Amino acid sequence: MAAIIQINKLRVEYGGAMPKVALKGLDLTVNAGEVFGYLGPNGAGKTTTMNVLLGFANATSGMAQLFGVDVRQPIARQRIGYLPELTYYYKFLTAEEILRFYAKIFGIAKSAIESRIDAVLKLVELDHARKRQIKNYSKGMQQRVGLAQALINNPDLLILDEPTSGLDPIGRMQVRAIIQRLKGEGKTVFFSSHELGEVETVCDRVAIMCEGELKAEGKVADLMREHGASLEQIFLKLIGYRAAA
Amino acid sequence: MNTVFAIASVTIKELYRRKDFYVLFVLSALITLMAEAGTFFHDDKIVRYLKELCLLLIWISALVIAVTTAARQIPAECEQRTIFPLLAKPVTRGQVIAGKSLGCWLAAGLALVVFYLFLIAVCGSREHAWPLLNYLQAAWLQWMFLGVVIAMAVLGSIVFAAPSSNATILFVVVIGILLLGGHLNQVALERPEPMRSVLYAIYFIIPHLEWFDVRALVIHDQSLIAWWAVAAASAYAIVYAVLFLFAAWLAFRRKALNT
Numbered sequence: 001m002a003a004i005i006q007i008n009k010l011r012v013e014y015g016g017a018m019p020k021v022a023l024k025g026l027d028l029t030v031n032a033g034e035v036f037g038y039l040g041p042n043g044a045g046k047t048t049t050m051n052v053l054l055g056f057a058n059a060t061s062g063m064a065q066l067f068g069v070d071v072r073q074p075i076a077r078q079r080i081g082y083l084p085e086l087t088y089y090y091k092f093l094t095a096e097e098i099l100r101f102y103a104k105i106f107g108i109a110k111s112a113i114e115s116r117i118d119a120v121l122k123l124v125e126l127d128h129a130r131k132r133q134i135k136n137y138s139k140g141m142q143q144r145v146g147l148a149q150a151l152i153n154n155p156d157l158l159i160l161d162e163p164t165s166g167l168d169p170i171g172r173m174q175v176r177a178i179i180q181r182l183k184g185e186g187k188t189v190f191f192s193s194h195e196l197g198e199v200e201t202v203c204d205r206v207a208i209m210c211e212g213e214l215k216a217e218g219k220v221a222d223l224m225r226e227h228g229a230s231l232e233q234i235f236l237k238l239i240g241y242r243a244a245a
Numbered sequence: 246m247n248t249v250f251a252i253a254s255v256t257i258k259e260l261y262r263r264k265d266f267y268v269l270f271v272l273s274a275l276i277t278l279m280a281e282a283g284t285f286f287h288d289d290k291i292v293r294y295l296k297e298l299c300l301l302l303i304w305i306s307a308l309v310i311a312v313t314t315a316a317r318q319i320p321a322e323c324e325q326r327t328i329f330p331l332l333a334k335p336v337t338r339g340q341v342i343a344g345k346s347l348g349c350w351l352a353a354g355l356a357l358v359v360f361y362l363f364l365i366a367v368c369g370s371r372e373h374a375w376p377l378l379n380y381l382q383a384a385w386l387q388w389m390f391l392g393v394v395i396a397m398a399v400l401g402s403i404v405f406a407a408p409s410s411n412a413t414i415l416f417v418v419v420i421g422i423l424l425l426g427g428h429l430n431q432v433a434l435e436r437p438e439p440m441r442s443v444l445y446a447i448y449f450i451i452p453h454l455e456w457f458d459v460r461a462l463v464i465h466d467q468s469l470i471a472w473w474a475v476a477a478a479s480a481y482a483i484v485y486a487v488l489f490l491f492a493a494w495l496a497f498r499r500k501a502l503n504t
Contacts (some may be wrong), residue, residue, distance in 0.1 A: 057502075058499070080333070104251035105335070
């Protein structure tokens with residue numbers, strides 16, 4: 001199976017007044033067509049990994065590739081969609097305008113842009129509000145615009161940073177349905193989440209991170225069989241959590 | 246190039262969906278119309294004063310629009326975190342800088358068109374003369390001037406932490422160059438060494454923005470500037486703008502973005 005994300009001995013150190021090693025030689029592979037859950041407590045290194053993959057942060061050493069291309073090359077991001085944890089979009093634009101903007105950036109042919117915008121807006125159920133400025137959207141609607149922009153280029157890899165954070169149950173269900181649908185289409189999804197139940201439902205494989213180190217990686221069922229525990233219990237054990245007596 | 250134009254188009258949309266431009270235009274129009282309504286000193290040639298006033302307002306307004314728009318582009322992208330979904334696309338930081346600068350420059354150009362059309366209408370209706378080429382040269386050179394100022398503002402927005410400090414420093418520098426830039430060499434002659442060399446060095450390094458201020462061409466209906474001189478001045482402005490943008494790219498390309 002072809003590796004879509006390939007990370008080898010990735011180390012990231014942050015300098016400044018309080019130096020920190022965010023990733024300590026991470027090795028990780030995500031294969032084509034997988035839904036991969038990236039788990040860990042806050043500060044585990046999940047966001048740093050995504051930042052390196054997306055070119056926001058530089059690795060101190062090691063290597064990271066998307067589709068076999070070094071992540072430092074902008075072309076490595078041609079076939080990916082990214083949904084940040086919170087919505088960061090130009091609030092003065094309408095949903096339609098922001099999607100058109102990103103479509104142009106991806107170099108989608110002019111003739112195909114409008115049909116692609118229609119398709120993603122229908123998918124995230126925002127067709128009725130397409131001409132409204134994003135500043136007038138509810139939080140859930142803004143999150144759905146985020147998902148729409150992540151899908152505008154029909155990506156082969158979707159990177160989602162806590163995609164259901166802050167969403168109501170209906171919003172969560174919709175996001176889960178979209179992930180399942182993408183999986184059905186053979187897309188690769190790499191997402192971080194704190195919702196272990198959700199991860200258990202949709203993921204083929206998971207990785208559990210703690211303090212910049214990979215603690216476990218594998219199929220959810222295999223991990224549960226190996227440890228003889230639920231995913232939540234495995235997670236708590238691997239991150240060294242002890243409940244107060 | 247599509248990416249640069251796409252980023253530029255968003256910058257232009259931002260300008261016309263904000264209120265800054267409309268407020269400045271309405272203010273300039275009101276002041277000019279009030280001045281036009283008066284018949285000062287029973288002088289029929291009062292239209293010259295009108296032009297002078299209106300052009301001064303246009304220069305101030307265009308400078309304010311250009312500086313405030315350009316100075317906040319990159320910091321606002323980082324602060325509002327819109328830079329992250331943008332850089333997650335196949336976009337380089339150089340394209341972000343080029344797109345933002347081009348957008349600000351085109352937006353400033355649109356603002357200038359509106360301001361000059363108003364000036365032509367007001368003055369033309371009064372003096373019944375339409376020296377359109379004079380207006381064209383004045384507006385074109387002012388647009389070139391704004392191109393250099395915008396490039397300086399974009400560079401400043403990466404170097405300085407706050408857009409307000411960048412804008413303040415830039416206003417001081419630009420107004421300083423406009424007022425004193427052309428006289429620095431004469432001042433240098435009167436100074437002892439090493440101040441003389443320092444002033445000479447500054448004189449030769451700074452972009453001579455005062456060369457682009459040809460308001461007299463419109464106010465006094467002077468004969469047109471030779472087109473080759475206009476082209477040379479435009480090339481001079483482009484070279485400086487490119488140099489400032491190159492420096493901005495050098496500063497921005499490896500800059501850590503706080504996620």
